[in-house]
Amino acid sequence: MNKRKIILVTDGDEKAKKAIEVAIKNVDGRCISKSWGNPTKLSGKDIVDLIVTAEYDPVAVMVDDKGDPGYGVGEQALSEIVGDDRVTIAGVVAVASNTEGVNGIEVDYSIDCRGEKVEGGVDKEGNATGEKRLYGDTVDILEVYEFPLIIGIGDIGKMNGSDDCKIGAPIITKAFTDILNRKEL
Secondary structure, X not given: OOOEEEEEEOOOOHHHHHHHHHHHHXXXXXXXXXXXXXXXXXXXXXXXXXXXXXXXXXXXXXOOOOOOOOOOHHHHHHHHHXXXXXXXXXXXXXXXXXXXXXXXXXXXXXXXXXXXXXXXXXXXXXXXXXXXXXXXXXXXXXXXXXXXXXXEEOOOOOHHHOXXXXXXXXXXXXXXXXXXXXXXX
């Protein structure tokens, strides 16, 4: 059986869901819309069961801890997804939040609220922070695993309107495009 190529996104509120649905269509992929939730409602196994029924790759899935700085349900689902041999991770979009008490993740790079590639992390509004790390409620678990690419981004579907789905969710679309354009795929 061929492994399904997925993109993990560490956000799952309703605005993010709408923007992700638009963005994944922009790159000719599929979204597991049932994976949305703030926090994540489905187990990782349940999400993978849905992934394997998708018509084609790539498949975007959402995991979210709803601001929990500890090991929350979104991180548990992410861990289960990564450990499932039916999928391969094409990349991760790590989403910044205002959650305090997190270690954050060192990203390969971020895409700011203007759609520009920046070294290091961004904040929830999508502004470069000047730090190598991005801080969010569902990102600490990412350091446990090896991923081909981790792209930081501000709050999906928001960023003061610069990622709104009404304008095509351009910031998350660029993150998806960058992940899919990697030569290793």
